[in-house]
Amino acid sequence: MADITIPExxxxxxxxxxxxxxxxxxxxxxxxxxxxEWTDAERAEGDRLQAAREAAAAELQAAIEADGQEVGQSYEYRRAxxxxxxxxGYAGQ
Structure with missing residues (x-):
């Protein structure tokens, strides 16, 4: 595996x-x-949490793309x- 340095x-x-x-x-x-069967309040909270999840994932992906190291070594980069x-001790959870 290539030596990949990940910024904090x-x-x-x-x-x-x-x-x-x-x-x-x-x-x-x-x-x-x-x-x-969810109530309107349960659905609204689920929607809020899902929107936060999507925003966090998009921010991560944008930062990965800006870092530029992932190209050509996606699997190794994500593991790193x-x-x-x-x-x-990370075991792939």
Missing amino acids: TLAELQRTSDAAREAVAAHQRSIDRHVL LRKAAYGE
Whole structure:
């Protein structure tokens, strides 16, 4: 694997994006009903969380593209990014 250096700002954006994705999943699990049975308040909160997730993912992707290292080594780059975000013990979660 090529030596890939990940800036801390990208690692932080990765953690933020992952936390936003987990917030959506946690919200869905907490309701424990089919989405068609959600109340308006539950749906509004889900929509808010999903919008935050999409914004965090877009910000991460834009920063990755601006960094310019990912081209031609996407898999290795993403693994290096997660390792930078979560440490040496990161096992691909």
